[in-house]
Amino acid sequence: MPFPLTINGLQYVVDVEPETPLLWAIRDTLDLTGTKYGCGIGQCGACTVHVNGQAVRSCSIPVSAAVGTTITTIEGLSVDGTHPVQLAWKEFDAPQCGYCQSGMIMSAVALLQRTSAPTDDEIDSGVTNACRCGTYYRVRQAIHRAAALMSTPPAGSGGRNDDV
Amino acid sequence: MTSKQTVSDAMTAHIETAGMDRREFFITTAAVGGTLVVGCGWPRRGDAVGVTTPAAPWYRESTIPEINAWIVIAPDDTVTIRISQTELGQGVWTACAMMISEELQCDWNKVRGEYASANRDAREEAPAWTLKNPAGPEPSPTDPRGGGGEGDLPATNERISWTGVYRRMTTNRSASVKGNLYFYQLAGAEARERLLLAAAERWDVPTSELTAKDSIITHATTGRTVRYGEVATRAAELEHPHPETITIKSAHEFTLMGTERKNLDVPLKVTGQAVYAIDVKVPGTLHACAKACPVWGGDVKSYDFDAIKEMPGVHSVVQFPKPDPGLVRGRHFSGGVAVVADSWWRAKTALDALPLEWEYPPYTHLNTENMQQALVESIDEPGRLVYQQGNLEDAMAQATSVVEASYDVPYLARARMEPGNATVLVTDDRVDIWIGDQSPQETRFSASQITGIPQEQVHIHSAHLGGGFGRYGNGPQAEHAVMVAKALKGQPVKMQWTREEDWSVGTTYRAMGVARLRAGLDADGYPIAMDIRAAADQTASSPHRSLVPPGYFFPNLRVTNHFADFHVPCGTRRATGSPSNVFFVESFIEELADAAGKDSYEYRRELISRNDFLFKDDWLQALDLVAEMSEWGTPLPEGWARGIAIDDRRYDREKPDVCTIAAMVCTVSVSKAGAIRLERVDVAFDEGFGFVNPLSVRKQIEGQVAWGWNDVMHQGFTVKDGRMEQNNFHDFPVSRMSEYPREVNIRFFKTNHWLEGVGEEAMSQIPPAIVNAVFRATGKRVRSLPLRKHDLSWA
Ligand code: FES
Numbered sequence: 028m029p030f031p032l033t034i035n036g037l038q039y040v041v042d043v044e045p046e047t048p049l050l051w052a053i054r055d056t057l058d059l060t061g062t063k064y065g066c067g068i069g070q071c072g073a074c075t076v077h078v079n080g081q082a083v084r085s086c087s088i089p090v091s092a093a094v095g096t097t098i099t100t101i102e103g104l105s106v107d108g109t110h111p112v113q114l115a116w117k118e119f120d121a122p123q124c125g126y127c128q129s130g131m132i133m134s135a136v137a138l139l140q141r142t143s144a145p146t147d148d149e150i151d152s153g154v155t156n157a158c159r160c161g162t163y164y165r166v167r168q169a170i171h172r173a174a175a176l177m178s179t180p181p182a183g184s185g186g187r188n189d190d191v
Numbered sequence: 192m193t194s195k196q197t198v199s200d201a202m203t204a205h206i207e208t209a210g211m212d213r214r215e216f217f218i219t220t221a222a223v224g225g226t227l228v229v230g231c232g233w234p235r236r237g238d239a240v241g242v243t244t245p246a247a248p249w250y251r252e253s254t255i256p257e258i259n260a261w262i263v264i265a266p267d268d269t270v271t272i273r274i275s276q277t278e279l280g281q282g283v284w285t286a287c288a289m290m291i292s293e294e295l296q297c298d299w300n301k302v303r304g305e306y307a308s309a310n311r312d313a314r315e316e317a318p319a320w321t322l323k324n325p326a327g328p329e330p331s332p333t334d335p336r337g338g339g340g341e342g343d344l345p346a347t348n349e350r351i352s353w354t355g356v357y358r359r360m361t362t363n364r365s366a367s368v369k370g371n372l373y374f375y376q377l378a379g380a381e382a383r384e385r386l387l388l389a390a391a392e393r394w395d396v397p398t399s400e401l402t403a404k405d406s407i408i409t410h411a412t413t414g415r416t417v418r419y420g421e422v423a424t425r426a427a428e429l430e431h432p433h434p435e436t437i438t439i440k441s442a443h444e445f446t447l448m449g450t451e452r453k454n455l456d457v458p459l460k461v462t463g464q465a466v467y468a469i470d471v472k473v474p475g476t477l478h479a480c481a482k483a484c485p486v487w488g489g490d491v492k493s494y495d496f497d498a499i500k501e502m503p504g505v506h507s508v509v510q511f512p513k514p515d516p517g518l519v520r521g522r523h524f525s526g527g528v529a530v531v532a533d534s535w536w537r538a539k540t541a542l543d544a545l546p547l548e549w550e551y552p553p554y555t556h557l558n559t560e561n562m563q564q565a566l567v568e569s570i571d572e573p574g575r576l577v578y579q580q581g582n583l584e585d586a587m588a589q590a591t592s593v594v595e596a597s598y599d600v601p602y603l604a605r606a607r608m609e610p611g612n613a614t615v616l617v618t619d620d621r622v623d624i625w626i627g628d629q630s631p632q633e634t635r636f637s638a639s640q641i642t643g644i645p646q647e648q649v650h651i652h653s654a655h656l657g658g659g660f661g662r663y664g665n666g667p668q669a670e671h672a673v674m675v676a677k678a679l680k681g682q683p684v685k686m687q688w689t690r691e692e693d694w695s696v697g698t699t700y701r702a703m704g705v706a707r708l709r710a711g712l713d714a715d716g717y718p719i720a721m722d723i724r725a726a727a728d729q730t731a732s733s734p735h736r737s738l739v740p741p742g743y744f745f746p747n748l749r750v751t752n753h754f755a756d757f758h759v760p761c762g763t764r765r766a767t768g769s770p771s772n773v774f775f776v777e778s779f780i781e782e783l784a785d786a787a788g789k790d791s792y793e794y795r796r797e798l799i800s801r802n803d804f805l806f807k808d809d810w811l812q813a814l815d816l817v818a819e820m821s822e823w824g825t826p827l828p829e830g831w832a833r834g835i836a837i838d839d840r841r842y843d844r845e846k847p848d849v850c851t852i853a854a855m856v857c858t859v860s861v862s863k864a865g866a867i868r869l870e871r872v873d874v875a876f877d878e879g880f881g882f883v884n885p886l887s888v889r890k891q892i893e894g895q896v897a898w899g900w901n902d903v904m905h906q907g908f909t910v911k912d913g914r915m916e917q918n919n920f921h922d923f924p925v926s927r928m929s930e931y932p933r934e935v936n937i938r939f940f941k942t943n944h945w946l947e948g949v950g951e952e953a954m955s956q957i958p959p960a961i962v963n964a965v966f967r968a969t970g971k972r973v974r975s976l977p978l979r980k981h982d983l984s985w986a
């Protein structure tokens with residue numbers, strides 16, 4: 028069955044069974060392989076993407092439920108790795124094997140979108156992805172750094188919050 | 192309409208095929224700018240060799256001349272370094288490039304990596320002059336030349352050769368630095384010398400007047416300079432007249448090594464572009480989902496393909512036999528089936544629906560309880576003597592008091608994040624395999640044995656691995672994939688396990704173990720007799736490792752290993768035997784300190800001081816440093832406590848050997864209700880002669896903190912009816928951010944010896960340090976892991 032999907036600003040049609048998890052439409056049908064399969068049961072977070080701006084475990088929603096939503100995958104975060112979260116990740120050399128990191132980054136971006144300067148406790152409850160390599164120490168620092176990068180007004184802009 | 196085809200032979204057994212030729216399906220492709228192309232047609236037959244993506248890490252024949260097998264330098268000075276080890280998060284992609292660049296004297300900012308070709312390694316021998324370690328055939332751990340690791344040609348057998356052009360391709364034993372350093376340095380030095388020769392020829396001056404730095408060759412007297420990229424083509428043609436005279440730097444002369452370098456693979460890992468084997472898509476690939484009998488050594492009794500053959504996308508079912516133990520390090524796995532379809536999800540869906548009956552092996556009566564009982568019984572047998580000094584029984588008879596304790600640890604999976612997979616194309620005369628693999632030479636051998644195609648015609652396209660944590664742990668992923676692809680000759684097949692299949696059937700395990708330790712103490716509470724007995728599965732990996740405490744003074748000591756024969760395939764998991772054994776020994780030392788009524792840091796210090804052994808001062812340095820770092824002995828809030836542990840993971844206790852000494856203090860809090868938090872970890876870690884990349888070392892230690900916590904707190908596989916009861920993250924928990932300690936302090940201390948490694952040397956101390964701290968906080972001594980089984984509430 029064909030399902031129209033909007034991913035990273037592009038329109039796609041995938042022809043799969045309606046109960047096919049969004050993850051497999053993204054990875055296998057559309058070859059957006061940055062989104063990873065880790066557990067398939069909503070436990071690990073390796074498959075995290077944004078659906079309408081919320082972090083969602085794509086292994087756990089059927090493709091039929093994603094029709095009409097706006098989906099962002101790791102590939103859609105920036106064209107060249109310059110999203111503030113990606114910059115912070117590189118600054119702290121956060122990934123080890125890297126397999127969980129797409130999902131970890133997507134969770135961090137979603138957290139920062141709703142909480143611009145998260146506390147350590149908010150990071151704990153907002154980023155619940157599993158990383159077997161144990162990169163949490165650097166990931167936590169990188170999230171704080173990304174929050175700082177995102178709150179710094181771009182040079183010459185005169186500051187974003189002037190009129191608040 | 193369905194056509195049915197049956198093929199049989201010894202290694203691949205049986206295939207049944209559905210009539211796909213009457214079916215049509217869509218191929219959907221996005222074109223630039225968001226427009227859409229919907230096509231209807233057939234997947235093309237794979238032109239496998241041409242598969243590439245810009246971020247693909249695997250070897251490509253270079254279009255520009257290579258200086259030597261390891262190094263290609265482009266006209267723009269880009270240096271491509273062939274990496275013979277596998278990047279699984281430990282930083283070898285960068286460390287290997289650093290070891291070569293140290294001698295090459297190239298501009299580090301223009302270095303990139305690609306995996307060395309295991310195929311070329313089968314066809315080409317390493318130059319004879321590179322086979323000799325400059326520190327001699329048996330290098331001393333304190334000789335600053337050579338790496339201190341392996342001698343000239345340590346391990347060559349039919350599966351692994353160290354004389355092929357890429358030498359040691361196995362990523363194991365913490366050995367990517369110690370085992371490879373000298374020949375990486377030689378490769379870099381040889382290339383540098385030939386670049387100098389090319390510049391000398393250009394200017395007609397002797398090479399002795401030239402210097403090389405940051406990819407620029409300078410002739411100081413005339414002020415002339417030339418870039419590597421300008422002379423690389425000529426250097427590639429020139430032969431070095433006397434390569435055997437090339438020398439390499441000693442540990443104290445390194446300049447690039449020892450500096451913190453960002454990992455070269457990280458930029459691609461934050462954009463999702465890094466290519467893991469699971470991301471590979473060869474044009475025309477069919478997808479296979481495999482399932483093997485959950486009781487190891489079992490096989491398929493029957494299955495009913497007719498029941499699923501009309502399901503969407505289904506192509507065929509391949510029944511594969513038990514992998515030949517000779518191909519999987521003597522371990523016994525099961526036979527099984529793979530459903531092949533046009534997408535993996537369809538293959539998995541059909542496999543779940545496939546009526547399937549197993550032929551169980553005679554192990555279904557086994558469960559954790561009766562297996563543990565067998566181990567306990569083996570403890571009373573004489574066992575295999577690991578080490579002995581003095582007269583244990585006489586000394587025990589003279590002891591003022593005797594302390595005895597028994598401990599046990601469960602099976603553990605390495606639980607890498609990327610489920611086992613490989614993409615394979617078998618044709619009449621060639622095999623192509625896309626895989627993340629810690630031992631591509633062995634996979635090459637397996638593919639050759641299964642297909643009958645010579646190793647020289649097996650091409651392995653190595654990808655980064657989504658976690659590894661033990662060379663043998665990958666299980667028969669490659670063997671399953673090759674068997675299935677062989678049955679579908681000419682057709683690329685991507686075989687991918689489910690998470691459940693990987694963890695409960697495909698992997699190998701850290702062995703379940705029990706130990707009984709008995710010490711006779713003198714009037715001051717110090718041991719005069721020590722009896723250490725540790726039991727594990729017959730296939731346990733390094734069951735003796737860290738069992739003979741090199742640091743402590745036990746004048747009369749006997750250490751024995753005991754075994755029971757189980758069907759569970761055990762193998763190397765990060766740190767091999769150490770995590771079990773250090774838990775036993777360092778818990779028991781703590782119990783002795785308590786029996787003696789002494790502070791556990793001071794007690795350890797005294798036992799080390801009384802002993803006489805190489806690296807004694809380094810042990811004391813580690814212990815004192817971590818005590819100072821952790822503010823040992825200062826007051827903590829109620830319910831908080833510190834625990835301490837130390838080990839060096841030395842392989843050979845009998846003679847001077849490489850080692851990495853690490854001491855830890857874990858500070859925990861335990862609520863009255865029994866909830867444990869790891870608040871803080873202090874680590875004193877041996878720097879040896881120096882690290883390659885200290886940044887990666889820090890990351891490895893940080894990761895091992897999570898590993899140690901998981902080992903002690905959460906994880907355990909249990910056996911019921913001969914099979915594992917756990918199979919996914921819900922019942923084999925991996926800790927999250929919220930459990931990671933907020934404070935991790937790492938300090939390095941300098942010593943004068945080569946290191947055992949850094950990727951598994953800071954892990955084994957964490958469980959006993961935590962258990963020791965929990966005891967201080969709650970008064971409850973836990974001797975059976977994991978902690979989550981226990982009620983740790985206190986009043
Ligand atoms: S793969 Fe979706 S949560 Fe693990």
Ligand code: FES
Pocket residue numbers: 122123124125126127128157158159160161162280608657658
């Ligand atoms: S970086 Fe390896 S699992 Fe997270």
